[in-house]
Amino acid sequence: MNRLDRPRARWALLLVAAAVAALSGGCGDDSSTSGAASRQDEVAERGASVMPFDLDRTTHQFTKTDSGGVQTVVADDPRDTAQITLIRQHLAEEVDHFRRGDFTDPAAIHGNQMPGLQALRGHAGRITIGQESTPDGGRVTYTTTVPELVDALHAWFDAQVSDHGAHATR
Numbered sequence: 001m002n003r004l005d006r007p008r009a010r011w012a013l014l015l016v017a018a019a020v021a022a023l024s025g026g027c028g029d030d031s032s033t034s035g036a037a038s039r040q041d042e043v044a045e046r047g048a049s050v051m052p053f054d055l056d057r058t059t060h061q062f063t064k065t066d067s068g069g070v071q072t073v074v075a076d077d078p079r080d081t082a083q084i085t086l087i088r089q090h091l092a093e094e095v096d097h098f099r100r101g102d103f104t105d106p107a108a109i110h111g112n113q114m115p116g117l118q119a120l121r122g123h124a125g126r127i128t129i130g131q132e133s134t135p136d137g138g139r140v141t142y143t144t145t146v147p148e149l150v151d152a153l154h155a156w157f158d159a160q161v162s163d164h165g166a167h168a169t170r
Contacts, residue, residue, distance in 0.1 A: 053086040062157040074137035091138040116156030
């Protein structure tokens with residue numbers, strides 16, 4: 001190959017490489033799926049530092065209601081008394097914090113920009129938060145008459161279901 005053909009060969013090689021990259025861009029991992037899985041892995045890792053129970057042995061359920069919602073956390077094995085005790089202790093502590101507008105733990109897991117979080121922090125006194133034990137864990141009930149806070153609770157629930165993936169249901 002003479003010296004005049006080298007630049008043309010380089011350009012041809014670059015064009016082929018660009019075409020291959022463009023055509024293969026849609027192949028391989030679905031970035032939205034791998035991004036969601038990566039986010040759920042991050043949340044599970046952060047959750048382990050906040051929640052004393054094992055996320056792989058428990059399930060969160062978030063049920064929206066007209067006046068707020070119900071968060072239930074249960075041991076996957078109803079005979080797992082260690083997990084049940086940890087769930088109940090954790091929920092009691094969280095309810096105490098939430099009633100004071102302290103949502104530090106959810107923010108540590110999901111981030112400060114978590115949907116609904118700012119409204120919940122700023123208006124905690126306008127939300128009635130109750131907690132009770134269930135045979136396999138515990139339940140937290142959030143109730144308000146303020147439509148904007150109902151929306152904030154629903155957004156907060158949706159974010160948790162999305163972030164927790166297989167560890168949470170609606």
